[in-house]
Amino acid sequence: MRCANPLNRFTRPVSVLAVVAAGMALPALADGRPSPFSLQAAWVSTDKADVGDATLGRNLYMFDAKGSYALSRQWSVGWGLGYDVLDYSWRTADGKLLGGAASPWSSINRYNVSLNIGYRTGNWLFGFSPMLQYAWADTASSSDARSWGLVASAMHRFEDGNLLGVGAIYLDDIGETRALPFLAVRWQLTDSLTLANPFDAGFSGPAGLELSYRFNPKWELGLGSSRRSQRLLLNDDGQTVEIDEWVSFLRLGWQLGQKVSLNAYAGYMFGGEMELGSGEREDLSAEGAGAIAFSVAF
Template sequence: MQRLLLASTLLISSACWAQPTGGERPLPFEFSAYSVGFPSASLENDGGISQDNYGFNSSYRKSLNQQWLVRYQLDYEYSRFDFDRGRLFGGRLDSWDSKHQLGAGVSFVRPGRDGLTWIVAPRLQWAYADSASFSDGFGYGLMAAATYPVSDTLTLGFGGGYFNDPYDVSVIPVLLVKWQITDKLRLDNPFEPGFSGPGGLELSYAFNDFWEFGFGSAYRTQRFALEQGSVEIENPLTFFRGTYRNPDHWRISGYLGYRSDGEMKVHGQFEASQDVKAESAFGAIFTYNF
């Protein structure tokens, strides 16, 4: 399961309710579709590996009562891999061609009169290669956090997440940031799924009412089940984003990125790891609110 992506998904589902940049009240439904490519990363010992991701993310938000807000989310991602199966870890690793990831979560947000906002977000997720079964990839997580407006332009939050998936249990900290530095310049967690995920930090500039540009970084970890174990791929990611916002409640973003040196690990059937070299990356995402 993509552990940090899971934390990121819970984060964006909760912290600022993915409000549009202009501060207007968000529409209740949101749907996003994306495509991301990592053309070719060299492995330390076993040739190279490439990955293409295609997915969607849908959500619905509403007021549960006078105290709680709730957001329901459903997402799916399909990944296609290409590598030398005979060379990868000496041919000991199960071969696979693709990975599926299905997730469902709900976020409960309670704004306080003093400005302190509480967040609780459970989530279920299945991440598995085509060599494994749907049940092999089952995992779950829970994030809890609180945010507080330090000033009119700065909101900070901190919390933690517990994540349980095949061959791994982890607890990680979660940092939430929303800082409107000037009318056009903003520092916060990335707000779109797909390329970097919302985990990390991004500095963005609103060029005008239609165009926005951003530069940020994130640390991506993807983990998924095989028939007899799991694979984990870790990479830091730096990216540049350009977004066009249409007044009819849709936007489209293009990404160019650089995935730095990382690591590929195998758990379960045997324990092994090797370095994954840096590579370029690109992606696009379309989002519609209604």
């Protein structure tokens, strides 16, 4: 069992390895057994990044609950609940951001819920997941902070057990509608080496890619990267901000027991941009990041 990658949700709007879209445990479906109920807690922290004339440091505290149940050999259903608190530490000369168009915010609250439906026929695995999210800064209220989305995927299971497919994400985000394709994969290259998706596809964007090496049943090392996105409500006048960044990471996974795992991450975030809904934008300088995620299944 692998913890959800906390770097996923840090720059969104962060897995047991998300091999399929929308957090559906298709590998479990492929094996004919349901995924367990799981709980996760994670913490992420970044170095200071330059945003125009300002500097920004971020910390994330994340809590998740997930479950998946096999209704038959063909059908499964799952759910996910999440709550995140993001602390933003700004330093500005004049108390303004993005050319004076926005004021600093100190925290973000984010709630999300998803329903996951899986169907298997022959060697094909299909997934469908509606999602709902609320994300707002402490300078706004939650009433207009709603986003919803749909994720659909199709994966083919080959005779050797490898999985490869495609998916699409449709997002009716705060003040913006968009659609994105993504690659869904879990490919066992050798007995110890696997290429798979490290993230859940959703509001944060596509699922990314990670190459992982399992030394033994307890220890695993992974190297991955993906483009991440986050959109949130800044004030009650409808002003929004979107943060886009690339994240590359090194992951060390430790399986403490059959149902308990701990993952540590060293990340590097680069190619970032912060943009207001009104069009003002600034580049984010590259920054380092670290994360720890603890997960237990029942």
